Amino acid sequence: MSSLPRTNELGFFEIRLESIGGLGANLAGKMLAEAGVMGASLNGVSFSSYGSEKKGSPVKAHIRFCDPDTRIRDTSPVERPHVIGIFHENLSRTVNVISGMYEDSIVLVNSRKSPEELKDQLKLKSGTIAVVDATGIALFEHNRVNMAMLGGLFRLCGFLDPEFMKGVVRKSLEKKYPASVQPALSTFQRGYDEVAIQSFALPEGEEMPGFVRMDTPVLGYETQPLGGVITNPGNSILKDLSISRAGRLPHFADDKCIHCAACDNVCPDFCFVWEEQPDKKGRPQMFLQGIDYQYCKGCLKCVQACPTSALSGEFEVEGYADGSRVPHRFNLAIS
Numbered sequence: 001m002s003s004l005p006r007t008n009e010l011g012f013f014e015i016r017l018e019s020i021g022g023l024g025a026n027l028a029g030k031m032l033a034e035a036g037v038m039g040a041s042l043n044g045v046s047f048s049s050y051g052s053e054k055k056g057s058p059v060k061a062h063i064r065f066c067d068p069d070t071r072i073r074d075t076s077p078v079e080r081p082h083v084i085g086i087f088h089e090n091l092s093r094t095v096n097v098i099s100g101m102y103e104d105s106i107v108l109v110n111s112r113k114s115p116e117e118l119k120d121q122l123k124l125k126s127g128t129i130a131v132v133d134a135t136g137i138a139l140f141e142h143n144r145v146n147m148a149m150l151g152g153l154f155r156l157c158g159f160l161d162p163e164f165m166k167g168v169v170r171k172s173l174e175k176k177y178p179a180s181v182q183p184a185l186s187t188f189q190r191g192y193d194e195v196a197i198q199s200f201a202l203p204e205g206e207e208m209p210g211f212v213r214m215d216t217p218v219l220g221y222e223t224q225p226l227g228g229v230i231t232n233p234g235n236s237i238l239k240d241l242s243i244s245r246a247g248r249l250p251h252f253a254d255d256k257c258i259h260c261a262a263c264d265n266v267c268p269d270f271c272f273v274w275e276e277q278p279d280k281k282g283r284p285q286m287f288l289q290g291i292d293y294q295y296c297k298g299c300l301k302c303v304q305a306c307p308t309s310a311l312s313g314e315f316e317v318e319g320y321a322d323g324s325r326v327p328h329r330f331n332l333a334i335s
Contacts, residue, residue: 002040002159004065006104008080011070015153016078017061018097019087020244021050024146028085029061031150031168032160036065039164045072058095058243065159080211081105085153087134087145089118090243098122103208108152108195110134110145112318115198125209126202130156132195135247139315143180143187145246151191162192237330241269242321245298249316252291252324256310259288263302263311269295272302273326290326 004013015032019025026048033046042065050059062078080100089111091097098107106128109118115129122129134148147169154162166185173181202208225231264272271291279285300313 002042002161004042004067004159006082007066008082010074011066012072012074013065014078014081015063015065015083015085015157016081017059017063017085017087017149018091018095019059019061019085020091020246021057021059023059023087023246024144025059025061025085025087025149026050028146028150028153029063031165032063032153032157033065034168035154035160035165036063039161040159041068042066042159043068043070043072045075047075049077058091083153083156084108085149086110087149088243088246089113089121090240090245092122093240094243098124100211101127103127103202106130106156108132108149108156110149112136115196115200119200124200125206126200128197128199130195130197132191134191136315137187137190137194139247141183141187141190143183147184147187148191151188151193152195154188155192155195156197162188237328239295241295241297242293245296245316247298247316248300248313249293249296249298249321250291250300250303250311251314252288253310253312254288254290256308257288258308258310259286260307261286261288262305262307263288266301266305268299268301269297271296273328290324292328293321293325294327296321 017025029046033044036042036044044065046063048061084107086097086109103126108130112133132152134145137148138145154160169184273289274286275289277287303311303313
């Protein structure tokens, strides 16, 4: 039986996975729990919490481990995690992904950035940051992000046996999907091997932020406006859907565009920005100006619809979306 490195006051070692729908965090949580229970002889439980069941929506997976003599009677969300797995680094723009972490908690991030850069981005005071380019590995190996993240999590959780996990992968895939076994194993192993880890001590004289219960609603029975009135209509323009992208996004080549609007017809989020201009004969016509990447989820339906290859699906490079974004100019005036 493996021993846990540390536990909370209830005897639990807790892990929280922060992700979006479609990246496989729910399955990763179940596989982690199985590895702890079946492979390390621990007591364990895994469950997930999420909002709308669609690709791109925020998802949390919660995993608890404890010694066999300790019973698990708690199925509440993990609020004080010892390990946090962030499947999409842009989640930190809209979700407090490091909520409740301890001074010595470990944060695994799917990113190409360095631990120092992520420390500033996450506003982390202390702890250990581990980084793995899970998206890049998954795209190269033609597999899933969750397998690369699982490899990284097994590296950080020394009480879990990676060889047991490989056996689970083989058993799960070899009968129905034999061609997927080796890519999955390669993705897992690369995630395990390619993690970059760096620890940061709490600066002298500073303290960790006090624990605040995560996802506390702003509006409740005492603060809700009369009749549930929406006090800020049109608030969807403030949404940042970039957290839904999973490594690819459309590139726009203006010189190839015939302004047919085929892309706009299939776009689920109205990402394309148009402007009325005179054509060669002086007649008014709508011309495509570019893409507002704030609302782009990277579904690439526009790439499939484009008849002239003016749109192409490319790997997302840091800074490209912000630098190439053509923002919508919404007219919010009330007439």
